Amino acid sequence: MNSITLIVNGVPCEAHDVRPHTTLLNWLRDQGLTGSKEGCAEGECGACAVLVARPAEDGGTRLESVNACLVMLAALNGGEVVTAEGLGSPGNLHPVQRELAVRGGSQCGYCTPGFVVSMAAEYYREDRRASDFDIHALSGNLCRCTGYRPIVDAALALGGPAQEDPFARRREQPAPAPQPTHLQTPDGEFHRPTTLAEAVDLLAANSGAVLLAGGTDWGVDVNLRHSRAAVTIALDGLPELRTLNWADDHLEIGAGLTLSEIERRLAGRVPLLAEWLPLFASRLIRNSATLGGNLGTASPIGDSPPVLLALDARVVLASNAGEREVPLSDYFTGYRRTVRRGDELIRAVRIPLPLAPITGFYKIAKRRFDDISSVAVGIALELDGEVVRSVRIGLGGVAATPIRAYATEEALTGQPWTERTVREAARVLRGEGTPLDDHRASAAYRAAMLEQALLKFYFEKTGQEVTV
Ligand SMILES: Cc1cc2nc3c(=O)[nH]c(=O)nc-3n(C[C@H](O)[C@H](O)[C@H](O)COP(=O)(O)OP(=O)(O)OC[C@H]3O[C@@H](n4cnc5c(N)ncnc54)[C@H](O)[C@@H]3O)c2cc1C
Numbered sequence: 464m465n466s467i468t469l470i471v472n473g474v475p476c477e478a479h480d481v482r483p484h485t486t487l488l489n490w491l492r493d494q495g496l497t498g499s500k501e502g503c504a505e506g507e508c509g510a511c512a513v514l515v516a517r518p519a520e521d522g523g524t525r526l527e528s529v530n531a532c533l534v535m536l537a538a539l540n541g542g543e544v545v546t547a548e549g550l551g552s553p554g555n556l557h558p559v560q561r562e563l564a565v566r567g568g569s570q571c572g573y574c575t576p577g578f579v580v581s582m583a584a585e586y587y588r589e590d591r592r593a594s595d596f597d598i599h600a601l602s603g604n605l606c607r608c609t610g611y612r613p614i615v616d617a618a619l620a621l622g623g624p625a626q627e628d629p630f631a632r633r634r635e636q637p638a639p640a641p642q643p644t645h646l647q648t649p650d651g652e653f654h655r656p657t658t659l660a661e662a663v664d665l666l667a668a669n670s671g672a673v674l675l676a677g678g679t680d681w682g683v684d685v686n687l688r689h690s691r692a693a694v695t696i697a698l699d700g701l702p703e704l705r706t707l708n709w710a711d712d713h714l715e716i717g718a719g720l721t722l723s724e725i726e727r728r729l730a731g732r733v734p735l736l737a738e739w740l741p742l743f744a745s746r747l748i749r750n751s752a753t754l755g756g757n758l759g760t761a762s763p764i765g766d767s768p769p770v771l772l773a774l775d776a777r778v779v780l781a782s783n784a785g786e787r788e789v790p791l792s793d794y795f796t797g798y799r800r801t802v803r804r805g806d807e808l809i810r811a812v813r814i815p816l817p818l819a820p821i822t823g824f825y826k827i828a829k830r831r832f833d834d835i836s837s838v839a840v841g842i843a844l845e846l847d848g849e850v851v852r853s854v855r856i857g858l859g860g861v862a863a864t865p866i867r868a869y870a871t872e873e874a875l876t877g878q879p880w881t882e883r884t885v886r887e888a889a890r891v892l893r894g895e896g897t898p899l900d901d902h903r904a905s906a907a908y909r910a911a912m913l914e915q916a917l918l919k920f921y922f923e924k925t926g927q928e929v930t931v
């Protein structure tokens with residue numbers, strides 16, 4: 464039967480003949496829930512946003528906004544979804560819908576259900592004060608005709624949910640637990656194990672299977688490149704990938720935690736990650752994307768490697784033969800190639816402690832938010848008085864893989880931390896890697912941005928006036 468069950472807008476539903484590559488958006492629209500729209504099918508516009516019920520740290524439920532165009536339906540077995548239709552109806556508008564309507568926040572209306580959902584997710588954020596609205600909650604939603612002023616006005620006019628609000632009360636109950644799922648369909652197999660042991664056995668038997676975490680890369684491949692996998696193994700049900708532990712000498716971050724969860728659970732305790740995370744895509748994407756997925760793509764322009772290289776992180780790889788740890792600096796072997804074997808998955812990332820005291824992240828992209836990097840630079844520095852004791856610099860976007868800027872690190876180590884040293888080292892940094900000309904940036908621009916990043920780091924951290 465290849466069936467799964469889920470709750471949609473409070474109603475238990477059964478989906479039959481589920482295929483591994485059917486997105487939640489397509490299924491919802493087939494059920495007549497056409498509020499969620501397809502604008503781009505690649506996570507850029509937010510017209511497809513829906514709420515999913517996820518476990519909160521206190522045992523209750525968090526209602527999080529995600530891009531339904533990138534979520535595979537099969538990975539929602541046992542889950543709970545709320546669409547714009549479920550939030551309110553024409554005769555009984557939700558406060559978010561009412562504010563958008565009375566403040567003129569909708570014209571053609573194509574984007575409106577997506578904005579409603581993203582606003583509702585922020586409205587129900589458990590640590591939000593009634594007078595606060597984090598406008599970045601809407602950073603993954605685009606509107607082509609209204610203009611953002613009335614939409615922002617609507618968001619800022621919102622108070623807090625009433626005590627009897629059914630969604631506010633829903634938060635007090637536990638979220639549904641991930642259901643183990645095994646589908647054998649004419650379009651391929653889909654497995655959602657609920658233990659690591661089962662996952663690595665499946666992977667050993669199906670080396671090279673697609674591992675599905677948040678789907679923010681895989682979903683784009685499925686929708687736009689028509690990629691199909693003979694075997695898909697979903698990782699979101701594995702508790703072993705969802706841990707965050709502080710040990711004496713390292714911090715371990717589970718590869719399956721979403722970036723939003725990492726942001727929330729670290730609460731600024733790793734300043735370099737706190738600087739980086741808000742610049743990654745949008746809230747909608749960060750609610751699904753994982754660290755394992757970012758390293759799993761092995762993209763030379765992925766944002767986490769420059770940061771994690773600066774932090775000297777190690778990758779924990781798991782297979783049914785056990786675990787091994789690889790320094791991230793040895794992990795990438797070529798364009799989208801790594802030392803990870805086909806029977807291994809990334810279980811976690813380990814960051815050595817103590818952290819370097821002075822850190823910075825520079826993402827050079829066409830837009831400040833919600834854009835992919837042309838160049839990214841992560842820097843972690845330790846001084847001994849006025850002398851550089853150690854420095855690590857991770858670079859993205861300037862070679863076939865993310866790289867460490869070893870020559871620049873050498874030019875700085877043991878030298879006085881002065882403008883003169885830094886200017887000389889910045890010229891060395893300019894020559895690191897083998898940047899290419901492409902549609903994002905020219906090679907010359909990328910090299911210039913490397914130099915600027917180190918200078919910016921110096922002037923920011925010393926508080927000195929920039930000299931030219
Ligand atoms: C609109 C948009 C904006 C984006 N912006 C950014 C950005 O600013 N910066 C950036 O770096 N990226 C960005 N991305 C890319 C993407 O969001 C990230 O790469 C993300 O971290 C992928 O994580 P995921 O969990 O969604 O991976 P998935 O799509 O689930 O998987 C991606 C790949 O990794 C593999 N994989 C997943 N988990 C594991 C694991 N535990 N072990 C081994 N392999 C695994 C999968 O098999 C697959 O090949 C963006 C994507 C979109 C759609």
Ligand code: FES
Binds near residue numbers: 500507509512532533
């Ligand atoms: S349709 Fe554009 S983000 Fe999903």
Ligand code: FES
Binds near residue numbers: 569570573
């Ligand atoms: S109201 Fe038309 S796209 Fe936003």
